[in-house]
Amino acid sequence: MFKYFLSAISCLALISSCKVSNHPKSYPYVYIQGDARESKKWKLVWQDQFNQTSLDTTKWTRISVGTADWNRHMSTDDACFAMEDGKLILKGINNPDLTKDPRPFLTGGIWSKGKFAFQYGRVEIRAKLGSAQGAWPAMWMLAELDKYGKYPKNGEIDIMEHLNFDSIIYQTTHSYYTLDLGQKTNPQHGGTAKINAGEYNVYGISWYPDRIVFQLNGKDTFTYPRVEGVDKSQWPYDQPFFLLIDQQLGGSWVGKVDQKQLPVEMIIDWVKVYQ
Template sequence: MIRSFAKPAAFLAFLGAFAACKTPAYQLVDGYMYEQRPGRENENWKLVWKDDFKGKTIDTAKWTRIPPGKSDWNRHMTQDDKCYELKDGLLYLKGIVNPDPSADERPFLTGGIWTKGKFAFQYGKIEIRAKLESAQGAWPAMWMLAEKDKYGKYPKNGEIDIMEHLNYDSIIYQTIHSWYTLELKQADNPKHGGTAVFNKDEFNVFGLKWYPDKIVYILNGKETFTYPRVQGVDASQWPFDQAFYILIDQQLGGNWVGKVKPETLPVNMIVDWVKVYQ
């Protein structure tokens, strides 16, 4: 005869906690998109992805060097080694005067990396520890774009700017862009960006916490600005319900930052680590 024993409540609680520990914070889509499991937004963060740049080369399983483009932000981008250096566990993304305009007519070259096609996440916390050097025309940025273009072409899927810095400023910009803010001109319903003072001579930790109903910007662990999802407005106000990939780049020049002074170059964004939690 098989006897049945009642399990003590403490034992059942232990089993529940053990099962919770074994359940991933995310569900993996297409092998590289980390979608946070529903209901986790109020639980403790778990580290799900990181890079501390300890290797001798950039980890190509995680990052791709950003190719050049025609926009202000990427027109000087290059995949040339001149704009990339790994040293002492730090990644240097450089902005330099082009040393050989006969091979490439652009006056400046810049380095940047993205996780497009290799890692993207939906909801969670991202933190990036870095030091931003200054120069006239320097425009380092950390930001995110939609991986799959769920709502159409840019800006319908939105843009999440974790950090942008201009020239020699002692502030950073933390901004949301979308069809709603750019095309419908709804920049204040709700307010779509803010600034935060930082120590530009030191390493800082830039980041944000991304929930289904708000994006909370953080600087060195302190909350600085919140962009909420609001009701009763055009649906394009919140395209942030899909996986986004990460971009980190040292940009130069453009309508916003102004002209570059070559004599103030080279300039570096020095990245220590990137961490994503869900």
């Protein structure tokens, strides 16, 4: 009996050590990577293949209008979204009815806030980007639980941003450290990678307790490390983040929108998260 008891305890310990994700009781939709998983093979823990006829609202919410450059033209209107051939299409369009909404153009976007978030792991998004003057498609991440306070204290991870007709994407981190303290080179907080925007590419990151490795089509492009001996705000990336994917238009960075070049679309094939 005693030998059986010891064997059972050993098995439980082994199962616990192999567990991919933990879920806090208060936030069961949050995937906290198991201890020492970063040294083991990735396992798929969450995905969306967009094979259904409508957006899976257990995983995503349409992004509503806000006051920042990135969301001031966001709309939940059906005209900004489509599901076709196993793909999600996010659109930037000329506003078809200015009597209901005075904004000249509208954009579609989704986020997993309150439905899925994860701490450490790998995310990959296969997508094809549309180009137009003023087009600003983005895939990025924000903190789910606001551990350190209001933005930008919790940080931001920009998996991919594309401007206009560029042949590059931007992959960046933002935080109180980089924005308010101006520490953008200690360490370098962003990089670029060459793409053909009109083709499908896989955009992603591998996120560890001590670094964020940005990737394109499975190849490492830029690494943002955790640095010792600097202000602690340099690394707010020790908490769960949720995903945002949106077809933005206009703003101080991307420039004025040429409405004659609309509509513009970002086509999402799938999203996969590993831990």
